[in-house]
Amino acid sequence: MGYTFDFGAVFDRAPELLWGSLGTIGLALAGMLLALLIGILGVAARTSKIPLVRAPVIGFVEVVRNTPFLVQIFFIYFALPLMGIRLNPTVTAIIALGINGGAYAIEIIRGGVESVSKGQIEAGFALGLHKGDVFRLIVLEPALRAIYPSLTSQFVMLTLTTSVCTSIAAYELTSAAQRIESDTFRSFEVYFTVTAIYLVISTLMMGMFALISRHHFNYPTR
Amino acid sequence: MGPIGENEFLFILQGLKWTVLLAIIGFVGGGLFGILIALARTSRNRTVRVATSGYIALFQGTPLLMQLFVVYYGVALLGIDVNAWIAVAIAFTLHASAFLGEIWRGSIEAVPKGQNEAANALGLHYVSRMKDVILPQALKISMPATIGFLVQLIKGTSLAAIVGFIELTRAGQIISNQTYRPLLVFGIVGLIYFIICWPLSHLGSGLEKRMAKAVR
Amino acid sequence: ATVEEIKAKGTLVVGIQGDNAPWGFVNTSGKQDGFDADIATLFAKELGVKVEFQPLAVANRIPALTTGKVDILFATMAMTEERAKSIQYSKPYAANTISLYAAKADAVKAPADVAGWEIGVPKSSSQDKAVTDAVGSTATIRRFDDDAATIQALISGQVRAVGGNQFYGQRLDAASAGTYESKIDFLKTYNGVGTRLGEKDWNEAANSFIDKIKASGELATITKKWMGIDLPTFPESIPNIPFTVK
Amino acid sequence: MLNSSNDQSTLISLEKLQKWYGSFHALKNISLSVRKGEKIVLCGPSGSGKSTLIRCINALETIQDGKIVVEGQLLDGSTKAVDTIRREVGMVFQSFNLFPHMTVLQNCTLAPMRVRGTGRADAERLARKYLERVRILDQAEKYPAQLSGGQQQRVAIARALCMEPKVMLFDEPTSALDPEMVKEVLDTMIGLARDGMTMICVTHEMGFARQVADRVIFMASGEIIEEAKPEIFFKSPQHERTKAFLGEILAHH
Amino acid sequence: MLNSSNDQSTLISLEKLQKWYGSFHALKNISLSVRKGEKIVLCGPSGSGKSTLIRCINALETIQDGKIVVEGQLLDGSTKAVDTIRREVGMVFQSFNLFPHMTVLQNCTLAPMRVRGTGRADAERLARKYLERVRILDQAEKYPAQLSGGQQQRVAIARALCMEPKVMLFDEPTSALDPEMVKEVLDTMIGLARDGMTMICVTHEMGFARQVADRVIFMASGEIIEEAKPEIFFKSPQHERTKAFLGEILAHH
Numbered sequence A: 001m002g003y004t005f006d007f008g009a010v011f012d013r014a015p016e017l018l019w020g021s022l023g024t025i026g027l028a029l030a031g032m033l034l035a036l037l038i039g040i041l042g043v044a045a046r047t048s049k050i051p052l053v054r055a056p057v058i059g060f061v062e063v064v065r066n067t068p069f070l071v072q073i074f075f076i077y078f079a080l081p082l083m084g085i086r087l088n089p090t091v092t093a094i095i096a097l098g099i100n101g102g103a104y105a106i107e108i109i110r111g112g113v114e115s116v117s118k119g120q121i122e123a124g125f126a127l128g129l130h131k132g133d134v135f136r137l138i139v140l141e142p143a144l145r146a147i148y149p150s151l152t153s154q155f156v157m158l159t160l161t162t163s164v165c166t167s168i169a170a171y172e173l174t175s176a177a178q179r180i181e182s183d184t185f186r187s188f189e190v191y192f193t194v195t196a197i198y199l200v201i202s203t204l205m206m207g208m209f210a211l212i213s214r215h216h217f218n219y220p221t222r
Numbered sequence B: 001m002g003p004i005g006e007n008e009f010l011f012i013l014q015g016l017k018w019t020v021l022l023a024i025i026g027f028v029g030g031g032l033f034g035i036l037i038a039l040a041r042t043s044r045n046r047t048v049r050v051a052t053s054g055y056i057a058l059f060q061g062t063p064l065l066m067q068l069f070v071v072y073y074g075v076a077l078l079g080i081d082v083n084a085w086i087a088v089a090i091a092f093t094l095h096a097s098a099f100l101g102e103i104w105r106g107s108i109e110a111v112p113k114g115q116n117e118a119a120n121a122l123g124l125h126y127v128s129r130m131k132d133v134i135l136p137q138a139l140k141i142s143m144p145a146t147i148g149f150l151v152q153l154i155k156g157t158s159l160a161a162i163v164g165f166i167e168l169t170r171a172g173q174i175i176s177n178q179t180y181r182p183l184l185v186f187g188i189v190g191l192i193y194f195i196i197c198w199p200l201s202h203l204g205s206g207l208e209k210r211m212a213k214a215v216r
Numbered sequence C: 001a002t003v004e005e006i007k008a009k010g011t012l013v014v015g016i017q018g019d020n021a022p023w024g025f026v027n028t029s030g031k032q033d034g035f036d037a038d039i040a041t042l043f044a045k046e047l048g049v050k051v052e053f054q055p056l057a058v059a060n061r062i063p064a065l066t067t068g069k070v071d072i073l074f075a076t077m078a079m080t081e082e083r084a085k086s087i088q089y090s091k092p093y094a095a096n097t098i099s100l101y102a103a104k105a106d107a108v109k110a111p112a113d114v115a116g117w118e119i120g121v122p123k124s125s126s127q128d129k130a131v132t133d134a135v136g137s138t139a140t141i142r143r144f145d146d147d148a149a150t151i152q153a154l155i156s157g158q159v160r161a162v163g164g165n166q167f168y169g170q171r172l173d174a175a176s177a178g179t180y181e182s183k184i185d186f187l188k189t190y191n192g193v194g195t196r197l198g199e200k201d202w203n204e205a206a207n208s209f210i211d212k213i214k215a216s217g218e219l220a221t222i223t224k225k226w227m228g229i230d231l232p233t234f235p236e237s238i239p240n241i242p243f244t245v246k
Numbered sequence D, E: 001m002l003n004s005s006n007d008q009s010t011l012i013s014l015e016k017l018q019k020w021y022g023s024f025h026a027l028k029n030i031s032l033s034v035r036k037g038e039k040i041v042l043c044g045p046s047g048s049g050k051s052t053l054i055r056c057i058n059a060l061e062t063i064q065d066g067k068i069v070v071e072g073q074l075l076d077g078s079t080k081a082v083d084t085i086r087r088e089v090g091m092v093f094q095s096f097n098l099f100p101h102m103t104v105l106q107n108c109t110l111a112p113m114r115v116r117g118t119g120r121a122d123a124e125r126l127a128r129k130y131l132e133r134v135r136i137l138d139q140a141e142k143y144p145a146q147l148s149g150g151q152q153q154r155v156a157i158a159r160a161l162c163m164e165p166k167v168m169l170f171d172e173p174t175s176a177l178d179p180e181m182v183k184e185v186l187d188t189m190i191g192l193a194r195d196g197m198t199m200i201c202v203t204h205e206m207g208f209a210r211q212v213a214d215r216v217i218f219m220a221s222g223e224i225i226e227e228a229k230p231e232i233f234f235k236s237p238q239h240e241r242t243k244a245f246l247g248e249i250l251a252h253h
């Protein structure tokens, strides 16, 4: 077939791609922070002795992990306003990413928390530390270190999931791509270019995590 | 514009059929290809290893949505006249093979080294060594992670909607277009996904726990 | 493939919308249906071949044609100068009015009144283009996957207005009777049959077909059936959008 | 005579403790009082309830019946009582339980800063003092994984001392250590005892008991079977079970 | 004299082997020839290169210099040479390395069927013969995890025998076993030796060496230090290192 490639039309829109990329990175970072927060608070609740605190977290994790992100983000964007909570696309996207990533983070971090020995926790109590301090200062850090690799790959996946946010008109790279495509009709060139940009972004994310781990989890273990 | 009646519900179930079929295609295609990827990734040949790690990085480092787009439009550019089915099948196969390949590489490496040496010492060739000795053990080790990925894949088929494929999510979109009740429709769609994925998730984590115990 | 080749093959692959009732949609029994489906079926009959529908997402229509995935587009393609550079249009066979819909309570007379608003449109549609051209510089345009999402966004209050076609009024009423109305008409567009650039045989077949069904009253019947309106009058020419291959 | 809990100088008094794990009766009617400066060695067969007893004193376990009073504070289950008592009581575990992600110094300053609200500079001064005390100040910047078992246990002792407790509880502090390291930890404990620290120590190091204990208490099946000064305890135990137990223990030494 | 590799009945001949792991020189100029039916015991301190040496014979490790010839086949790195040699050489590992997902019988029939192309019926007949030989035929349908260590090692021996090798290599076959099980494996090996199998055996079971070895070879730091008939080796070792080593080993027995 006599198709001639023309990336020129795509590169002419480089500024849009750049802004889109920044949108994607912003959504991803904000989503990760929220996911981490949900993960940590969720684990605190998930490991609670009170069933009434535990049960909703378990339900939350099961529902979120077993339904597609697309369905979740639709729900937040279109359903919550009917209950009086109206969030703009960016905030919706961040919350949806945070909830989705958070559900996975809860399960991952829980694994880490359970790997911290009971003796450590008792030592904390014996020193007179309170429950919150014990969780925060004694359990969490070794737990995070233990599960850092799985958390990293989950967060890289979260970065890639931002592409789905285009369906609620959030501003990110895929939206930019679709705009450019509908103007230029250069579908293959647009998506090819954007795929390459995603690859760069996810590689950068992994690099960032490697750096954080080198600075933050640099204590020796046996 | 109408209520959601039997017809609409059946239409959504039609979509479910495609969702399941897509997941199966992705899983079978990705599985077959994934074994090759896993083998190449554990090969003694450095070039092969580097090339496959690039392949894995590419497909794990880009959104499935983009993979669908690029394959969908790219295959047509190659002058191959294909319907959406083939494009989507290719995209899911590539995507799944990267993930399954990486999962299985891990489990191949988790098989004790002595097994490989014993097979070597018996004079077994590569194919027999892998097929008879290493892979059966590796696949058992990988079961929880493999099932976990299957759940991801089933959910991932929802993205086929974006290239116009009428699977579960798309069917939901169409019905919501006709009935103007997106919340109800997506509630039902979400529930259907949950009903398929939840038992699988539990099977996976159950296996994981059992294996953790066996190791202790 | 040429028209002759298709006649020989016996099947015509038509690109059509799959989720845009009443233009083109897959009905609940899984069959392609709608205004465009009826017209395309007639066209296939005219050629003496079977019709096979390929439902396309809005953004995929042109690529599907140019890459040969479909032979011809009866896909609710509003005729624009931009698009005319990529595909060949026939004479118009349907008309479409694009307007701004908002709550009755909101006083809007002119484009300037919506400055600062969030306005929803379906991605890559003619509404998208019309609204972006008219108010894109002063209002925030939110682009959704399809009409359903766009309308839902207005009902959920996620946007204050939407750019819609003549059917939106009816649909908004169905969702929330008496709340919304059409405020400003941005433009009237016409839909043409899309064929590949330079392929004279297809273009001529389409044009003579349209002339024939106009004359026979079949077009009017189908328009009435799906749109509930009489056949609009179509212009003889539109600047920069040729109806025939030169 | 020893259970006169109203004695002026009584630091810890336990009255008729009852502790069940489910249907298992782990502590049966335990009464004990410990005076300021007293050193008590607790011994007995495995499963006799020694760990359970000292963990109760520190509120790491809850009791079902009886009274625990430390420095006049009744352990009534309120958070305040637990807090007060834990501040007065330091504990050293068999498995050290140092925090792996903190340096030796951070391990020692954590509780003073968080619990007492001591400023960092003061907390570090205090930590250095006690690290010096257990002769391990030179390792202050290392992480636990970089230390030997004996060194880790000495850090654990310093960490507990930094809360300046009135009493120290030790639960088999040397039994996870290689023989060469046992001595360095025992020496540290002997030093503490010499300085007048009140101590309750679960241990089977009979040399240590002879050298520092004011009383040796023998437990079996959740009960206190016998208590006596070490010279008497080792020479002329009263009960059959004590004799059997001592026979076994001393055979290994 | 012993390295006369052109001897008619020479089965294995190693000439000036050099093996490095990175910059570490693991085998230094090793020459050795083994005649048909000969039984050789290899001993020496940990890290002296014993495992490395026998793994080289079986092409599980590659050498950097020197020559390995087995049954006239030069190990030149070609796949064909490796295949031929591995068919002639059976190997038994310290950790058994049975395939856990196959029954005992399947473990034994796999290689004959896959490598020699033997039919299932013949392969099973062969397997039963050798399982009988190591007196474990009654366990044929069990999985390895259901067997004791000694039984597993005997299955490993049978599995290797099923390929009807000309020579068997053993790498500390009894050192992962509980004392009671060592004897049953040693007895099996003694039986094999009596039947005339050529064997190279890394072991510190000196009783075994005395009973069956034609030669004992002592290695240290990657070199062959001394080789001799067992009666001579144990009674009057020549080198200081051999003496020291024997002193240590025999002290434990």
Ligand SMILES: Nc1ncnc2c1ncn2[C@@H]1O[C@H](COP(=O)(O)OP(=O)(O)OP(=O)(O)O)[C@@H](O)[C@H]1O
Pocket: D021, D022, D024, D026, D044, D045, D046, D047, D048, D049, D050, D051, D052, D053
């Ligand atoms: N969490 C628990 N649940 C049930 N039973 C327990 C629990 N902790 C301890 N026990 C039981 O209580 C009894 C006393 O245990 P404890 O640890 O106090 O014994 P010990 O004297 O310290 O023994 P050792 O010398 O082995 O440390 C034991 O029989 C033990 O099995």
Ligand SMILES: Nc1ncnc2c1ncn2[C@@H]1O[C@H](COP(=O)(O)OP(=O)(O)OP(=O)(O)O)[C@@H](O)[C@H]1O
Pocket: E021, E022, E024, E026, E044, E045, E046, E047, E048, E049, E050, E051, E052, E053
């Ligand atoms: N894969 C390897 N990489 C680097 N060095 C190795 C490797 N395998 C073995 N070595 C080194 O080669 C030396 C010889 O090892 P080898 O296993 O042959 O010793 P050995 O005599 O069998 O000792 P042991 O009695 O402990 O089994 C050792 O110093 C070992 O550390």
Ligand SMILES: [Mg+2]
Pocket: D050, D051, D052, D171
């Ligand atoms: Mg204890």
Ligand SMILES: [Mg+2]
Pocket: E050, E051, E052
């Ligand atoms: Mg060895």
